[in-house]
Amino acid sequence: MSIKEKARELLEGEVDGVLGYRLAGGSHLPHLFTAADIEEMAGDYPAGERYPLASIVRRLQAADPGIRIAVVARGCDERSLVELFKQGQVNLGRTVILGLACEEELARGCGCAVPYPSEILEGRRVEGVPDDSLVEKMDGMPAEDRLDFWLSRFGSCVKCYGCRNVCPLCYCKECALDDAEMVERGRVPPAQPAFHLIRAIDMAGRCIDCGLCEEACPMGIPLRTLYRKVGRVVEDNLGYRPGRSPEEKSPLAVLGTEKDLE
Amino acid sequence: MTDYRTVPTVCPYCGTGCGMLLEVSGGRLAGVLPQKGHPVSDGTLCLKGWAAYEFVESPRRLARPLVRRDGKREAVPVEEALSIVADRLRDTVERHGPDAAAFICSAKCTNEEDYLVNKLARAVVGTNNIDHCARL
Structure with missing residues (x-):
């Protein structure tokens, strides 16, 4: 199941919004989708267009502690959410991770030790390429x-x-x-x-x-x-x-x- | 429910034209993000770009024209403020010539508004004393 398919399913009652990317004018823009506009969600995730989605989750939860959000998360997005959770800034119990594994080129470019989230919904897991x-x-x-x-x-x-x-x-x-x-x-x-x-x-x-x-x-x-x-x-x-x-x-x-x- | 969307635009400050995303949430301008892959700025901004949303709801922002009378600032209607500016400008130009006046326009105005300020300065008042905040 693709991230978008899962997002559509979750919006049938499990979550209030899905934080992902909307394609506009050739750019992928962070956007909180609801059932009304989920069809506009981009189905691809370019390496050069990563945004701090965990910060956006934190701010949305601060504004409305009851909100249930699903979020497209690469390994780094998930690590941010986990660390923010431990610092009392994010409620993981109200956050659904839509796991996205990074392609090898991005993992290599980032010198990332863990270029995938704990559960992968989309993308193929490539081993970490930590660059110290x-x-x-x-x-x-x-x-x-x-x-x-x-x-x-x-x-x-x-x-x-x-x-x-x-x-x-x-x-x-x-x-x-x-x-x-x-x-x-x-x-x-x-x-x-x-x-x-x-x-x-x-x-x-x-x-x-x-x-x-x-x-x-x-x-x-x-x-x-x-x-x-x-x-x-x-x-x-x-x-x-x-x-x-x-x-x-x-x-x-x-x-x-x-x-x-x- | 809380909403969140981003609107791509160009930084209102200087002439470089960096790409930024305005973050809109709960009907308010909540922040700015540099636009990734933008041909001019590719995901970077300077201090001014990062702070570009702050003036919108700043309590220090001038929301109504103020006129100083007897050392005190008084709020006046826009029409009245414009009349005062026009009278003082005409008076200054008549007494000291067009080059006693100068015009500064702004990157926060539209191109059309800046064009009109240019016309006002050169064709109406008759001075080349015109500058723009984008000419950093």
Whole structure:
């Protein structure tokens, strides 16, 4: 059964809306379908048109906690939803995953470790192709060269906040990056490396490696490499990989209270 | 039920013409997303594009014309405000010549409105002092 067929079926009473893509003018646009317009749902999912659907689910549920939503989800979308669930931002009990496996080209391009959701409705499962080559390359550089590399990349930042705005895991009402005490207003590029390190630290134990930040960066700053590095630190030390399973406890939720983590 | 749709459009700020999606939910403009695969901006926006929806419901947005009288700002009907502007503009041009006036138009106006401002400046008032916020 295709995602669209399943969506049509769910709309007969199981869900209130289906979040997917509507084809308009050759573009795939995020859209919440109801029974009235489900026929307009696109049946294809181009690799170059991924949007932060998990954020949209979070916002829709915040506006209407009773809403039941089915959502087209690649592996990264599902990981976002799982991590948001663990942080109390998404109700998985009211969310139906319409699983979409990524094609090999996209999986490879993303260097994705898990390019498929837990249950696949459409697409063929290809094995993960985690690409840590840039992280390893950075780790192999002398600290001074590494700092130079990052400072030169951070120096091109136009402070668009796109990395934060597009991030499915960024939902804070008050963001440190908007705090004038922490980030000087009107200064472009922002203070280095503080601006990007604030975000990197916020991503530790939370980033599910969707890569939307890097896609949204007009200056091509290799943000994903940075966040993969902090993710690896968390995984190596605490054995935690964000978004992997709804049952696993986030170290952010247990640190300071469980003795085995001292 | 809560609804959600996106409307593709072009960023209203500068002349680059980046593609953006306006997020509409519950009858309100809820946010902006960069349009993936757009020929100009391919899924990226600058700070202004990302914030382009905020002014629409900003409490600081001027919803009615204000005229300063005795140091105080007073809300007046649009017709009255336009008459005041026209009188002051005519008076300034008569006393100091057309180049004492300047016109600034906006990317938030339509092409047609900007064309008319251009006509007003050059053909009616007679000055080349015209600029546009898109000429960053």
